[in-house]
Amino acid sequence: MAHKELVLDEVDRGILYALQQDARNVTIQEIAAEVDVSGSTVRNRIEAMESMGVIEGYAPKINYERAGFSLNIMFICSADPDDREAVAQDVLEVPGIIDVDEMLTSERNLHVKAVATNTLDLADITAQLNEYGLIIHSSEIISNNYTQPWSPFEYGTDEE
Structure with a gap:
């Protein structure tokens, strides 16, 4: 389905950059001062x-290990290309699955992120x-994840 595309200007990009930095704690007034509106x-x-x-949407970044879920796993999988989108949405129903790309x-067309407390949970998710x-090509335990705002959204960069 085609989506209408919104053309972002420098102010929009600046707002997005500020929200990516810390959407929870930045105020409208702080963003307004940053982008000069x-x-x-x-x-x-x-x-x-x-x-x-x-x-x-706006979602918290969770440290699952500190929340009691010691295993954070990335499954690299293959799904039939004709069914890939439906399967990607369906596997979100599996307890422990938190993200699907x-x-x-x-061929490795689905990346499935899961959290588990032990190897028994991991075996259930795998099954x-x-x-x-899905054909699982690998399952990797994630130790850390790092993110940053996308720099072209930074106010004043004049990138279009």
Whole structure:
């Protein structure tokens, strides 16, 4: 399905950059000062980007190990290309699965992230992925994850 694309200007990109840095703690007024517009303009721009699907949501970054889930695993899988999208959405129902990336190219077209407390949980998740017809090429234990805001969104970079 085709989506209408919102053309982002420098202010929109600056707002997105600020939200990527710390959406929970940054205020509308702080963003407005950073991108040199009024608070109401920032609110309107955020609402427009939310309604157009540019901003899809706001989610906390969780340290699963500190939350009692000591295993954070990335499964590299293959699904039938004709069923890939449906399977990607369906496997989110498996307890422990927290994220699925659908790849457009390569045989290894689904990357499935899961959390578990022990190897028994891990075995259950693996079995359920197999029930969806996935071929698991590898399962890797993730020790750390690092992210940063995408730099072209930084206000004042004039990148289009």
